[in-house]
Amino acid sequence: MRFLGILLLVTSASLAQTSPSPKDKIDNYKLGHSHKGEEFDVGPRQKPWEMRDIGHVHFPITVQNKEVQKWFDQGVTLLHSFWDYEAERAFRWCLKLEPENAMAYWGLARATGDKRSVEFIREAAKRKNKVTEREKLHIEALEALYASEKLRDRDDDYRQRNREYKKILETIAVKFPEDLEAKALLALANMGDSRYGTELIVREILSKQPDHPGAHHYRIHNWNYHQPEQALESCRRYGQIAPGIGHALHMPGHVFATAGMWHEAAISMDSATRAEKRYMLERLTFPFNNWNYGHNRAYLSYIQEQLGMGEAAIFGARQLMDAPLDPDHNSDVPYSSHSQGIAAMLRASIKFERWEDLLRASTIPWREIFSDKIHKAYAETRAHLALGRIDKAAKSFEAHQALKAELEKNKPSKDLYELQSKELQARMALARGETLSGLAMLAEAAEKQFDMQKGDNDPPRYPEVLYIALGTAYLDAKSPHLARQAFAKALELTRNDIFALAGLVQAHHALGEHSEAQSAMARLLFTASGADKGVPALARAIATGVKAEPKDHSPGTQRRYTETSLSQFGPAVWEPFPAPELDAVDPEGKHVTLNEYRGKNILLVFYLGRECLHCMKQLNDIQAKKNDWERLETVVLAVSGNKPEDNARNLKSIQLPAVRLLSDAGFANARRYRSYDDFEEMELHSTILIDKKGRVHWARTGGEPFGKMDFLLKQVERMNAAVETDKAPSGGGF
Numbered sequence: 001m002r003f004l005g006i007l008l009l010v011t012s013a014s015l016a017q018t019s020p021s022p023k024d025k026i027d028n029y030k031l032g033h034s035h036k037g038e039e040f041d042v043g044p045r046q047k048p049w050e051m052r053d054i055g056h057v058h059f060p061i062t063v064q065n066k067e068v069q070k071w072f073d074q075g076v077t078l079l080h081s082f083w084d085y086e087a088e089r090a091f092r093w094c095l096k097l098e099p100e101n102a103m104a105y106w107g108l109a110r111a112t113g114d115k116r117s118v119e120f121i122r123e124a125a126k127r128k129n130k131v132t133e134r135e136k137l138h139i140e141a142l143e144a145l146y147a148s149e150k151l152r153d154r155d156d157d158y159r160q161r162n163r164e165y166k167k168i169l170e171t172i173a174v175k176f177p178e179d180l181e182a183k184a185l186l187a188l189a190n191m192g193d194s195r196y197g198t199e200l201i202v203r204e205i206l207s208k209q210p211d212h213p214g215a216h217h218y219r220i221h222n223w224n225y226h227q228p229e230q231a232l233e234s235c236r237r238y239g240q241i242a243p244g245i246g247h248a249l250h251m252p253g254h255v256f257a258t259a260g261m262w263h264e265a266a267i268s269m270d271s272a273t274r275a276e277k278r279y280m281l282e283r284l285t286f287p288f289n290n291w292n293y294g295h296n297r298a299y300l301s302y303i304q305e306q307l308g309m310g311e312a313a314i315f316g317a318r319q320l321m322d323a324p325l326d327p328d329h330n331s332d333v334p335y336s337s338h339s340q341g342i343a344a345m346l347r348a349s350i351k352f353e354r355w356e357d358l359l360r361a362s363t364i365p366w367r368e369i370f371s372d373k374i375h376k377a378y379a380e381t382r383a384h385l386a387l388g389r390i391d392k393a394a395k396s397f398e399a400h401q402a403l404k405a406e407l408e409k410n411k412p413s414k415d416l417y418e419l420q421s422k423e424l425q426a427r428m429a430l431a432r433g434e435t436l437s438g439l440a441m442l443a444e445a446a447e448k449q450f451d452m453q454k455g456d457n458d459p460p461r462y463p464e465v466l467y468i469a470l471g472t473a474y475l476d477a478k479s480p481h482l483a484r485q486a487f488a489k490a491l492e493l494t495r496n497d498i499f500a501l502a503g504l505v506q507a508h509h510a511l512g513e514h515s516e517a518q519s520a521m522a523r524l525l526f527t528a529s530g531a532d533k534g535v536p537a538l539a540r541a542i543a544t545g546v547k548a549e550p551k552d553h554s555p556g557t558q559r560r561y562t563e564t565s566l567s568q569f570g571p572a573v574w575e576p577f578p579a580p581e582l583d584a585v586d587p588e589g590k591h592v593t594l595n596e597y598r599g600k601n602i603l604l605v606f607y608l609g610r611e612c613l614h615c616m617k618q619l620n621d622i623q624a625k626k627n628d629w630e631r632l633e634t635v636v637l638a639v640s641g642n643k644p645e646d647n648a649r650n651l652k653s654i655q656l657p658a659v660r661l662l663s664d665a666g667f668a669n670a671r672r673y674r675s676y677d678d679f680e681e682m683e684l685h686s687t688i689l690i691d692k693k694g695r696v697h698w699a700r701t702g703g704e705p706f707g708k709m710d711f712l713l714k715q716v717e718r719m720n721a722a723v724e725t726d727k728a729p730s731g732g733g734f
Contacts, residue, residue: 220254250299301344302344364379422441468490505521509544581593582594621709670684
């Protein structure tokens with residue numbers, strides 16, 4: 001209370017000496033928050049730029065300012081590739097240029113796709129009588145989906161709302177046959193549910209606009225899980241139309257993977273991760289800011305596993321685990337980048353039989369959450385068994401079994417835990433010489449794992465295809481007939497799986513089936529043409545002596561991943577980006593730059609100064625950790641629009657010895673660090689971590705100052721512990 005009292009005195013003095021503009025009055029809005037309402041308080045806050053390599057569509061709308069049409073078309077084009085964040089930026093700028101534009105609100109409703117959509121489509125509806133009949137119908141379609149009075153209070157009515165939405169789109173498509181966008185939206189709404197109908201709509205669009213990005217994208221999704229060959233033409237074309245969009249390069253990789261075209265899948269996913277890394281570098285964002293990056297990089301690691309490229313797969317997993325954490329966007333949840341990195345590392349370590357690595361504490365940063373506990377116990381049991389340490393394996397298995405008591409509180413992990421338990425029981429039995437019971441339990445586990453993965457088009461939840469494990473166990477038990485069946489079953493699940501093909505070569509060879517063994521070896525050698533040397537599964541197949549020429553058995557022609565240059569899409573490795581220039585002025589009038597602190601970490605805070613009490617609360621919390629910042633070799637710079645003399649006066653009333661107050665008159669520094677709202681022309685709160693090499697590792701910008709000091713301290717510790725140089729492994733695309 002005493003501190004707040006001092007702040008109020010400082011605030012009163014500061015306000016008395018400053019003549020605020022009307023927008024500075026604290027009773028008009030909360031400092032740092034949007035003037036327009038909380039639905040504008042998240043999302044992009046800087047103006048758009050003309051983006052290249054994203055494809056192009058034209059959706060004519062009613063405008064007063066001709067520039068609005070350009071940005072609206074960019075927003076709609078980006079929506080077709082699910083780049084909602086950048087689409088929202090374009091639509092926000094439309095409103096900046098033309099605040100009463102109804103279709104700009106329609107675009108925002110589509111781009112946000114959450115509770116904000118309801119507010120945005122309401123605003124569009126208020127203005128729908130000022131636009132053409134066609135535009136009005138588009139607004140009413142989204143009203144049916146998001147804001148119908150009849151349906152608003154129901155939580156389980158999506159299918160009904162979607163039917164009403166599609167009915168209006170059908171009306172537009174019939175009444176205005178030149179409106180390709182209505183047809184594209186109809187294809188999007190139908191894909192996967194009406195495959196034939198969606199395909200016909202896509203063909204109609206492409207007959208009039210062959211490079212329509214949405215038509216190709218929606219065709220890919222339409223056939224992704226069923227008959228992926230139907231989408232191969234669009235897979236090749238989509239990435240060429242929009243090579244600047246990570247998802248446009250990524251999504252074809254799903255189809256190529258489903259079709260067993262692992263080289264093309266790797267080229268797609270690697271290109272996509274590069275495009276996303278280039279965007280992050282250019283726009284000063286992080287892996288946790290980009291919705292598809294973690295999934296993309298994890299999928300690339302999985303594909304590299306399928307190519308026998310263990311080093312590349314493990315390097316990718318490490319990149320995800322080492323990427324900046326964030327309490328909201330890269331935390332312990334299953335689909336965060338960090339969690340996907342852990343899953344990728346576990347899967348690659350098992351497939352490439354890195355047993356000693358799995359037992360090292362440094363390999364996987366296991367967390368104190370239930371899913372990590374079961375995976376850790378599972379991994380250690382597998383490793384000890386593979387190394388012949390049955391006693392240690394028994395202890396790890398016992399630890400895994402003890403976790404059953406926590407299942408009631410962790411029901412989402414129940415099926416995974418039970419499958420692990422069944423598999424480990426089987427492996428323990430086999431290790432003890434209980435062959436029949438072990439094989440029976442492993443067969444049961446293999447069937448369950450098959451059903452778990454069947455029909456899924458993402459990297460598998462389970463680290464190994466258990467029919468491959470079963471086939472290997474049958475080979476060990478001198479039952480090649482049963483082994484052959486098990487490996488064939490694994491290939492039903494995953495086309496051209498090199499680990500299944502390697503086992504199939506061994507089974508056919510053991511049975512004297514020479515032509516079949518050669519055929520399996522030919523498929524194996526083509527898919528694994530860029531594999532690391534000494535991959536255990538491949539070494540066992542080669543040891544049979546079966547000879548064959550590499551031959552592709554996939555439904556389309558493929559390039560070789562290791563022979564394809566991808567540097568034009570972006571960098572192979574994610575690294576912290578160089579900090580923008582800082583040129584601020586201290587209370588004595590001295591110019592301060594980052595060069596002054598080379599060799600030190602920097603906690604850089606942009607705050608709103610003057611009357612911002614919650615800003616001063618943040619600085620006080622930072623001050624309370626003074627000893628920690630010193631221990632971690634970190635200096636704190638706090639930048640605001642205050643004049644140097646105002647900062648000097650404030651420092652006489654408040655004591656912040658750990659914080660150096662700097663002036664940013666004109667907000668040039670705030671703009672460089674994305675701490676300025678171009679739409680509403682106001683400062684924003686930002687908290688930024690810069691390492692000793694002058695690279696930005698983490699940042700948070702928005703309407704509220706960041707207050708989690710313990711998180712910041714842990715991230716500085718991670719910065720200090722980071723490896724000085726990371727080198728990508730040799731292999732495809734590097």
